[in-house]
Amino acid sequence: MSYDNAKRDSGSVMKTVIQTIHAELIAVLVAVTGSVPRVLTLADGSAFPAGPLELTHRSLQAGVRAWVERQTHHPLGYIEQLYTFADPTRGATVAGDQAERSISISYLGLTREIASGGDTVSWQNIYRYFPWEDRRSDPTLIERTIRAEMGRWVGTSAERAARVNACFGLDGSPWNEDLALSRYELLYEMGLVREAARDGQSNNGEFIPGAMMHADHRRILATALSRLRAKIKYRAIVYELMPESFSLLELQRCVEALAGQRLHKSNFRRLLASQNLLEETAHYAPGVGRPAKLFRFRAALLAERAIAGTRLPIARP
Amino acid sequence: MSYDNAKRDSGSVMKTVIQTIHAELIAVLVAVTGSVPRVLTLADGSAFPAGPLELTHRSLQAGVRAWVERQTHHPLGYIEQLYTFADPTRGATVAGDQAERSISISYLGLTREIASGGDTVSWQNIYRYFPWEDRRSDPTLIERTIRAEMGRWVGTSAERAARVNACFGLDGSPWNEDLALSRYELLYEMGLVREAARDGQSNNGEFIPGAMMHADHRRILATALSRLRAKIKYRAIVYELMPESFSLLELQRCVEALAGQRLHKSNFRRLLASQNLLEETAHYAPGVGRPAKLFRFRAALLAERAIAGTRLPIARP
DNA sequence: GTAATAGTGTCTTTCAGACAGTATGAC
DNA sequence: GTCATACTGTCTGAAAGACACTATTAC
Incomplete structure (x- = not known):
């Protein structure tokens, strides 16, 4: 039996309703400019570049590129697929025998910021949408608000309390910057x-x-x-965000901006050195105080990318 | 200006071609049985459970669950989204003013294996499809074949050589089990x-x-x-694959099956101990030699999941 | 000299890799 | 006792975390 027969045999009864599926492509474009992580938005910060998948698009990625360039005139470098949503709020609706359904395929892109192209096109500070995710200065500011509101939701449920503590790094749990999505989902669920x-x-x-x-x-x-x-820890993705040459402190500030946390200078540098990502240039950045040596990413980096990976306790023969 | 207006302003000229998009849901269901990692397949191992997204599906995930249960009668536990493809080979075709396009949204599921439900439904050894990914016994067997064939493709290109070495852990590069996809793509590109x-x-x-x-x-x-x-290293996903209770060696064999590598016993156990995932049961597994103590996953695990994460050199205030 | 920023050295603790050992069963 | 498998102890070197230090500019 062929694959297609196998499918038909166990398939459902056909309906006469004609189903139209809309596939929307959404682009989240990130840049870091002067210690601020920013996203490219339309409509004064309330939406991302997006548009339907069209016939002329050779692939999903090509479609995303086309829409971003059309809507923002911003050039596009590295992008990767993020997630596919079938948003229930914009979900299935049936009118007569016509049914509609909308799928959103989102992409994440990394670039350097260039002057924005239209009136409502703008770069927005990411932490404008998630103030609680930026813990570089004083984490306690928002924490107090959140803690108070959450107390109400937690009530006497030990399970809820454990979840809140794990997500927000309270009560002995360490703060984990990767849990940004879980925190947003938790706040959403709490109605906050x-x-x-x-x-x-x-x-x-x-x-x-x-x-x-x-x-x-x-x-x-x-x-x-x-x-x-999550990715910044095991891939050299900052590559896409930095200019041609930069000082080590600038690179550190870029990572700090994304992580939402301050990093330890000399340990950060030791890490960089062990990765062998950078090479010196002959130039120095001017400024107050001692001038900083400028670095660039090593050219041979492209071939080597993505080899590190984390460890399992592997047995040697 | 509203979001929708902004989109229309910078949108393309409308075409009169009516576009139909087919969204297919595909499920990759994995189980580990007796040191063999296996996938649930249809058509005697040549395809995965799959079917179109339908109106009755409340969400993408619900759709996947429905199709798997319908086609294989296998219960479904934890699943997560994998990737969305717009396969160019099954891609855009235009006939008159009707255009068609197919999107595949794939999901990865983890379960314990249960007797398969239909004639052509079967569990297949994953390494049947990727023999080179199983390095638990003798890695050199297939390596020799691959190395010979690749030599031809590499030719004199240093760039190609670097890529092959990084992917397949040759010439001083370490083997990285996470690169399974890169290796498949490389072999595909080489026509092998x-x-x-x-x-x-x-x-x-x-x-x-x-x-x-x-x-x-x-x-x-x-x-x-x-x-x-990649995930097995920072999440306790083996949880879904193991039975109620199991010996430490069984757990190790399960991880080894997925990683395709042998692990170091006492170091593996130390890692387990530090994670605090398990608790003892009162029972022992019989067999030749000393009986193994049986463990189970701690109940409180659910609330704590996904907190570990890797490290950045964070500065303490 | 001071202020300001850039960059280094090194001590201590923790953790990963390797190898050796002991424990408990069947026979 | 032997054999087979289960499990533990600990040495060693490499990282990670923390802190103090020196270097080079402008004024």
Whole structure:
């Protein structure tokens, strides 16, 4: 029996309803400029570049590139697939025998920031949407608000308390920057972000600061931030974000901006040295104080990428 | 200006072609049985459970669950999204003013193996499709074949040589089990797997052993294997694969099966102990030699999951 | 000289790799 | 006792974390 027969045999009864599926491509473009991580947005910060998958697109990635360039006139470097959503709020609706369904395929891109192309096209600070994710200065500012609001939701449930503590690094749990998405989802579930009220979730408390976005775009941004923070630890993705040459401190500030945490200078440098990613240039950056030596990424880097990986306790023969 | 207006302003000229998009859901279900990692297949091992996204599906995940249960009658536990493909070989075709396009959204699931449900439904050894990925016994067997065939493709290109060495752990580079997808893609590009010839890639050499699959299912399996191997290092996903209780060696064999490598016993145990995942049971497994103590996963594990994460050199204030 | 920023040395603790050992069963 | 498998102890070297130090500019 062929594959197609196998499928038909165990398939469902056909319906006469005609189903139309809309596939939307969404791009989250990230750059880091002067210690601020930013995303490229439309509509004054409330949405990402997006558009339907079209016939002229040779691939999903090509489609994303086309839409971003059309809508923002911003050149596009490295991009990778993020996640595919079938947003229930924009989900299946049936009218007569016509049914509609919408799928969003999101991509994450990394670039250097270039002057934005249109009136409503702009670069926005990522932490405008997630103030609680930036712990570079004083983490306690927002923490206090969150802790108070959460207390109400947790109530007497030990399970809820454990979840909140793990997500937000409270009560002995360490803060884990990768959990950005989990934190957003938790806040949403608790009814503490504005979208929750809009989407008809129960809302028991005050809203936590942080700008809302169109549809589920803010959730997509949280997904992007989580992915970015996890990836920066085992891949040299900062490559795409830095200019031709840069000082070591600039590189550190870039990673700090994404991680939302301050890093330890000399340990950071030791790590860099062990990775053998950089090479010196002959130039120095001017400024107050001692001038900083400028570095660039090693050219041979492309071939070697993605070899490190984490460790398992492998047995040697 | 609203979001929708912004989109329309910079949008393309509308075409009168009506575009139909087919969204297919594909499930890669993995289990480990007796030191063998296996996948659930249809059509005697040549395809995965799959079916179109339907109106009745409340979400993508629900759709996947429905199709798997319908086609294989196998219960489904933990699943996560894998990748979305717009396969060019099954891609855009235009007939009159009707255009068609197919998207595949794949999911990875983890389970314990249960007797398979239909005639052509079966569990297959993953390494049947990627013999070169199993290095538990003798890595040199296939390595020799691969090395010979690759030599031809590499030629005098230093860049190609570097890529091959990094992927296959030759010439001083360490073997990295996570690169399963890269290795498959490289072999495909070199024309050394059967699909390459089928899809019209140039074929310069002999084929490397390994069973072919329907459409791009083997590529999807490679994606799944890579994801699984990467994830097993920072998440306790083996949880889903093991029975109620098990010996430490059984757990080790399970990880080894997925990683395709032997692990170091006492170091593996030390790692387990530091993670605090397990608790003892009162029972012992019988067998030749000293009976093994049986363990189970700690119940409190659910709340704590996904907190570990890798490290950045964080500065303490 | 001071202020300001750039960059290095090194001590201590923790952890990963390797190898040796002991424990408990069947016979 | 032997054989086979289960499990533990510990030595060693390599990283990770923390802290203090020196270097080079502008003024």
